[in-house]
Amino acid sequence: MDGFSYYNIFETKGMEYLIIITFLALLIPFSIILNRKVKIRRQLRKAMGILNTGMLKIPQGVFHSRNHTWAHLLKSGVANVGLDDLLLHITGEVNINCLKKPGESIAKGEVMTEIDHEGRHLKIFSPISGTITGANTGLADNPGILNEDPYGSGWIYKIRPSDWKADTSSYYFAEAATDWSKRELEKFRDFLAATMPKYSPESSMIALQDGGELRDHLLPELPEGVWQDFQKVFLNPGYRWDNERELRKV
Amino acid sequence: MSENYPVTIDNDGKSIWKFLLSELKPKGKIFTPFNIISVPIVILGLVLIVIRFWKGIGSITNLTQDVPWGLWIGFDVVTGVAFAGGAYVLTFMVYILNMKKYHSIVRVTVLNGFLAYVFYAGALLLDLGRPWNVINPIIGNNFGVNSVLFLVAWHFLLYMIAQLIEFSPAIAEWLGAKRIHKILSGMTIAAVIFGITLSTLHQSGLGALYLMAKEKIHPLWYSEFIPIMFFVSSIFAGLSMVIFEGSVSHKVFSKQISNEDHHAQTGIIMGLSKICAGAMFAYFFLQVLVFIHEKHWDLLNTPMGYWYLLEMLGFVLLPMMLFYFSYRRSNILLIRIAAILTMLGIILNRLNVTVIGFRWDAAVHYIPSWMEVAVTLTVIFTEIWIFRWVINRMPVLRDAPSWAKKQE
Amino acid sequence: MSINRRGFFKVLGITGAAMAIGRDLKAAPYRNGEIEFRGVLYDSARCKGCRGCEYDCADANGLPLPEPAKDLPPIRKTSEIKRTVVNEYNTSKGKVFVKMQCMHCNEPACVAACLTQAMHKTKAGPVIWRGDKCMGCRYCMVSCPFDVPKFEYHSPNPKIQKCDMCYNRLKTGEMPACAANCPNEALFYGTRRQLISEARKRIVENPKLYVDYLYGEREAGGTCWLYLSPVSFKELGMKTNLHKASYPALTKGFLYSVPTIFVLFPALLAGIHQATRSDNTNKED
Numbered sequence: 024m025d026g027f028s029y030y031n032i033f034e035t036k037g038m039e040y041l042i043i044i045t046f047l048a049l050l051i052p053f054s055i056i057l058n059r060k061v062k063i064r065r066q067l068r069k070a071m072g073i074l075n076t077g078m079l080k081i082p083q084g085v086f087h088s089r090n091h092t093w094a095h096l097l098k099s100g101v102a103n104v105g106l107d108d109l110l111l112h113i114t115g116e117v118n119i120n121c122l123k124k125p126g127e128s129i130a131k132g133e134v135m136t137e138i139d140h141e142g143r144h145l146k147i148f149s150p151i152s153g154t155i156t157g158a159n160t161g162l163a164d165n166p167g168i169l170n171e172d173p174y175g176s177g178w179i180y181k182i183r184p185s186d187w188k189a190d191t192s193s194y195y196f197a198e199a200a201t202d203w204s205k206r207e208l209e210k211f212r213d214f215l216a217a218t219m220p221k222y223s224p225e226s227s228m229i230a231l232q233d234g235g236e237l238r239d240h241l242l243p244e245l246p247e248g249v250w251q252d253f254q255k256v257f258l259n260p261g262y263r264w265d266n267e268r269e270l271r272k273v
Numbered sequence: 274m275s276e277n278y279p280v281t282i283d284n285d286g287k288s289i290w291k292f293l294l295s296e297l298k299p300k301g302k303i304f305t306p307f308n309i310i311s312v313p314i315v316i317l318g319l320v321l322i323v324i325r326f327w328k329g330i331g332s333i334t335n336l337t338q339d340v341p342w343g344l345w346i347g348f349d350v351v352t353g354v355a356f357a358g359g360a361y362v363l364t365f366m367v368y369i370l371n372m373k374k375y376h377s378i379v380r381v382t383v384l385n386g387f388l389a390y391v392f393y394a395g396a397l398l399l400d401l402g403r404p405w406n407v408i409n410p411i412i413g414n415n416f417g418v419n420s421v422l423f424l425v426a427w428h429f430l431l432y433m434i435a436q437l438i439e440f441s442p443a444i445a446e447w448l449g450a451k452r453i454h455k456i457l458s459g460m461t462i463a464a465v466i467f468g469i470t471l472s473t474l475h476q477s478g479l480g481a482l483y484l485m486a487k488e489k490i491h492p493l494w495y496s497e498f499i500p501i502m503f504f505v506s507s508i509f510a511g512l513s514m515v516i517f518e519g520s521v522s523h524k525v526f527s528k529q530i531s532n533e534d535h536h537a538q539t540g541i542i543m544g545l546s547k548i549c550a551g552a553m554f555a556y557f558f559l560q561v562l563v564f565i566h567e568k569h570w571d572l573l574n575t576p577m578g579y580w581y582l583l584e585m586l587g588f589v590l591l592p593m594m595l596f597y598f599s600y601r602r603s604n605i606l607l608i609r610i611a612a613i614l615t616m617l618g619i620i621l622n623r624l625n626v627t628v629i630g631f632r633w634d635a636a637v638h639y640i641p642s643w644m645e646v647a648v649t650l651t652v653i654f655t656e657i658w659i660f661r662w663v664i665n666r667m668p669v670l671r672d673a674p675s676w677a678k679k680q681e
Numbered sequence: 682m683s684i685n686r687r688g689f690f691k692v693l694g695i696t697g698a699a700m701a702i703g704r705d706l707k708a709a710p711y712r713n714g715e716i717e718f719r720g721v722l723y724d725s726a727r728c729k730g731c732r733g734c735e736y737d738c739a740d741a742n743g744l745p746l747p748e749p750a751k752d753l754p755p756i757r758k759t760s761e762i763k764r765t766v767v768n769e770y771n772t773s774k775g776k777v778f779v780k781m782q783c784m785h786c787n788e789p790a791c792v793a794a795c796l797t798q799a800m801h802k803t804k805a806g807p808v809i810w811r812g813d814k815c816m817g818c819r820y821c822m823v824s825c826p827f828d829v830p831k832f833e834y835h836s837p838n839p840k841i842q843k844c845d846m847c848y849n850r851l852k853t854g855e856m857p858a859c860a861a862n863c864p865n866e867a868l869f870y871g872t873r874r875q876l877i878s879e880a881r882k883r884i885v886e887n888p889k890l891y892v893d894y895l896y897g898e899r900e901a902g903g904t905c906w907l908y909l910s911p912v913s914f915k916e917l918g919m920k921t922n923l924h925k926a927s928y929p930a931l932t933k934g935f936l937y938s939v940p941t942i943f944v945l946f947p948a949l950l951a952g953i954h955q956a957t958r959s960d961n962t963n964k965e966d
């Protein structure tokens with residue numbers, strides 16, 4: 024740049040633009056491949072039997088109540104009700120005992136069924152009020168359907184609702200249900216951390232594997248005391264649990 | 274509500290040409306006030322454009338050898354592109370930051386941005402002396418890589434393509450093309466990322482165009498930071514335009530908009546005003562910083578100095594305070610006034626750098642001729658016509674058809 | 682005054698040498714294998730304002746001949762039909778003339794501005810306009826610190842008009858039209874190196890005649906058209922507030938940040954997008 028002969032300060036600009044084009048072209052496959060691995064990890068975890076939100080089936084058209092029951096209004100005006108997938112993953116395969124018969128009426132918050140596993144039971148409360156028009160008798164013979172298809176053929180009762188809108192107004196729907204399930208899983212983790220030391224200090228080891236992952240179908244391996252606390256915290260209507268200190272008071 | 278406008282027809286069995294032809298027929302009233310005003314001006318503008326090509330640019334403009342860029346570049350291109358900045362800000366907020374609240378206005382903003390770029394790039398062709406050579410920098414005769422204008426021109430082109438891809442799912446829904454819709458929706462995020470990068474560079478690039486005119490622009494407006502100033506101000510310029518245009522569209526096309534979207538409008542405007550207030554706060558302090566750095570205190574006490582203070586205090590500081598207070602008091606009317614003031618401020622700023630402050634010391638001051646103004650209005654009105662045509666036919670303001678939603 | 686034989690040969694020799702130096706591009710002196718810039722040194726002290734250069738320029742470039750002396754407005758600028766003008770100024774030292782035309786900068790702003798490379802800095806020095814590439818965007822006019830390029834606003838096929846140092850004549854070995862026939866040797870054509878040393882020599886030999894400043898040595902990073910003057914350049918209406926470094930360097934910072942942003946932003950934006958994605962459990966199934 025002596026001022027006496029030709030000098031181009033922008034000599035390399037053409038090359039630079041070519042490098043940019045190459046970069047952008049490579050960035051697309053690079054980021055696609057980078058993100059694809061995450062899916063494989065999730066599938067691995069599912070295969071190893073680790074409980075995570077990736078494995079939950081949460082259909083979008085169904086109302087979820089806080090007590091892990093769901094209700095879905097059909098076009099005929101009758102609603103199906105049942106247990107949600109998260110609860111069934113926690114409890115594993117259970118036997119179901121329908122307490123109500125068709126023709127009877129039921130109120131929201133009334134006990135509608137009991138599920139039990141080797142003597143330990145949990146009471147399930149109805150999400151809506153109305154008249155029972157049908158009960159799924161097939162579940163008694165083949166309880167596995169509950170876990171396989173909790174929202175479809177695993178329905179528990181058909182109820183003609185008396186006040187659908189009022190009953191479901193505070194329930195979770197669609198994406199909100201997905202977010203809520205994630206939070207419930209976290210809540211379950213905290214719940215375990217709070218209760219396990221009370222009942223059996225060593226068994227806290229069973230719940231968590233390396234890396235702090237929860238195992239699938241965990242509840243059957245835990246002591247009776249945990250089942251009772253689980254009932255209070257997760258299934259009883261009206262219970263609000265915001266932190267573990269509350270639970271220690273229970 | 275939405276019954277007045279047909280849901281997108283799945284035109285299997287109906288030929289695409291018949292469909293497109295039927296879509297060309299006008300919908301709605303013919304003699305609206307807007308039509309009555311805009312049609313004569315557009316016709317006048319077209320006549321003027323013919324004269325421009327027949328007799329040269331000087332026949333309808335007041336451009337001089339000292340001031341080669343006037344209203345068409347300073348207003349149509351530079352200011353118009355600043356206002357189209359809403360597209361990249363909103364797509365950033367919705368697709369990158371995942372702020373779902375603003376999802377309902379993304380499509381109309383991207384449409385606006387796309388049309389703005391197409392029409393202002395088109396207006397640029399009118400300003401070129403030899404428009405048939407415009408393909409030269411594109412095909413390589415030559416690639417003037419040393420030029421900021423080369424960069425800006427290429428970015429305009431690429432950005433239009435990116436915006437078209439972002440908007441194309443709406444076109445696919447209008448045509449009922451399901452498979453193409455799926456492919457195009459998958460490309461959205463890549464187009465958004467590309468578009469935001471391009472926008473950053475060409476918004477600042479428009480400012481960088483003037484970097485070499487160091488002694489030719491009034492010192493109060495010239496600094497090495499012009500590109501950054503243009504970029505930051507494009508953020509709130511675009512959002513103010515979104516607020517303004519959103520208010521107008523909601524009234525004009527209110528039949529198409531669902532109840533939820535009507536209610537959501539208030540929340541959206543409040544959110545946007547908050548962002549504007551923040552951006553303008555930062556911008557104001559940037560200007561103060563540059564002013565202190567350049568040490569032009571003595572220039573404040575001149576006519577141009579008063580003009581500068583008017584722009585900064587009256588059209589940046591004042592609307593910023595208005596946005597701030599009206600957000601705190603949830604006053605939608607004040608927010609709209611603030612948006613209009615901001616837009617005037619942006620017009621003022623861009624014109625100050627490109628036309629008013631450019632060769633402010635020239636013997637003959639440049640004042641645009643009425644013919645330049647007429648052609649500018651022609652471009653703007655034609656753009657609004659196309660905008661209206663699209664809104665009335667494609668699912669931009671109203672909800673997408675159910676098959677499209679299921680694909681997501 | 683009589684001239685003796687020695688003096689005669691001395692003058693002949695110097696004239697011959699001067700003419701040989703200002704000869705042609707082909708037999709031009711090279712430095713380190715590179716061709717050097719050529720330019721013109723304009724000496725206001727020698728210029729008598731005959732405006733012959735204006736006529737020669739118009740003639741060589743097919744432009745209309747300039748107005749006769751009696752019809753002249755006081756100060757003229759170059760225009761789309763005048764590539765050069767000679768203006769007369771009444772200064773502190775009497776009448777001084779100044780010839781205005783393109784300065785043929787070392788690193789021209791117009792060349793950096795032109796997106797089609799229609800404005801082209803030739804390796805030999807002159808800055809030329811190539812009409813087959815130009816799209817008439819007039820960005821060169823916006824960027825030029827000397828306001829040199831002029832546009833044919835009233836033509837449907839407009840050209841940019843500016844002095845090109847008669848590049849076509851230079852290629853065949855001739856001098857620029859204005860320099861070839863200047864009767865008072867006010868225009869001196871040579872390599873830029875020669876111009877600068879000649880100018881410095883004149884200033885040293887005639888300190889009372891010239892202001893000690895060579896205009897164009899560093900203005901805009903150096904130009905190939907240099908000026909000597911008996912009075913301050915401000916009195917001659919020339920721009921004295923210009924930046925003494927190249928104008929394209931002002932855009933260099935911006936242009937170099939472009940590739941950087943092109944790399945950083947997509948990576949950053951893609952990363953933020955991944956981080957803020959809400960986990961849609963449906964998608965995993």
